[in-house]
Amino acid sequence: MPRDHQRPVLLPTADFDWIIGSDEPGAAHRIAQETSWALLDRVRSVADPAVVERVVGLAANDGIDDIAELWATAGPHSLAGMLWRLYLLRRVAAVDAEGTADMFRRGAEAAVTIDPVVAGAAEPVTPDSIVALCDTILRGVYAGDLASALDRAASYCRLMALGAASLADSRDEHDDAHAAELTTRALRYSAFANELHAGARRWREGSLD
Template structure:
């Protein structure tokens, strides 16, 4: 199938909690499909390391603003929705790398599964290690097994959810508002983990839109 390279005019998105929709769902979904598949096909087909690094770097630069509104409204049934969730994870970590590292360490301590191993953060888990992990996941999308990269991201989300829940428990007796916010964050990470895991299944069975 031939895919045209379309560049929509979009608005920026900065926050983890804001995933928006579109008033023209059909047109937005079509454009999201075209842009996401064109990006994936072009980068994976070229295998140019410099291009890969530029695409990975979208999460930490202004380039993310160009795709945020369109992709943010897509579900994990679509490639656009899956890619948006991965870029969102990277942007959130970049916004507070020290906090993300602390949250991940707490999640590792609380985990009773192999998720920390699958996520694969370097030891010791520093702020730099978390950023590098998110970048490695994105590189895996464009240079390796996309399904494996998504499973790794899902494990990362589950560890982060545990870490946020642990922080919420620790803050509960001292700051109800912060504890509630952390509990919400844990739920959102958990939901993202489920959605990305579902995206991995759809990629493998050929039903990712």
């Protein structure tokens, strides 16, 4: 058991690859583990909706920088790594809500799986609803079943990967560089989907670090 069609704006690679340095081997990993579990345990134990909303809202302001410093290098086998990926998805959606909504819609149209149902975006998919979806996924971490939240995020990422690939195909004949950027983004979302799905399994097995 677990522990108690406008061209979309592409974020710089740094937004996906923030790193933390340390002079002590293993220090960053230990800090990431301790802070992520402490936050999760604290918010769940309090069970106060206002506290949940404040923690969910970290991605909407400068709190994302503090999260990045603590968790950005945490691996996908860890709770910190899972939380970082969820907060990053929320931040990306906030920075380019219109482009993210467009990418999601394209992915949902191309999907032949139940991922649109699992992700559960409100229809019609709008910039506001896509940000709200990311908030709902994060809220599920602190006030619901974490494994279900991770599975929902994995479905979201699979749809985003499909949407990015679709946009890459449409741009291929007109802008090779932009198409290449979109293809890279599709691969990144696909990797996130696999990691989040594996994280959900680890949570259920009680093996998430």
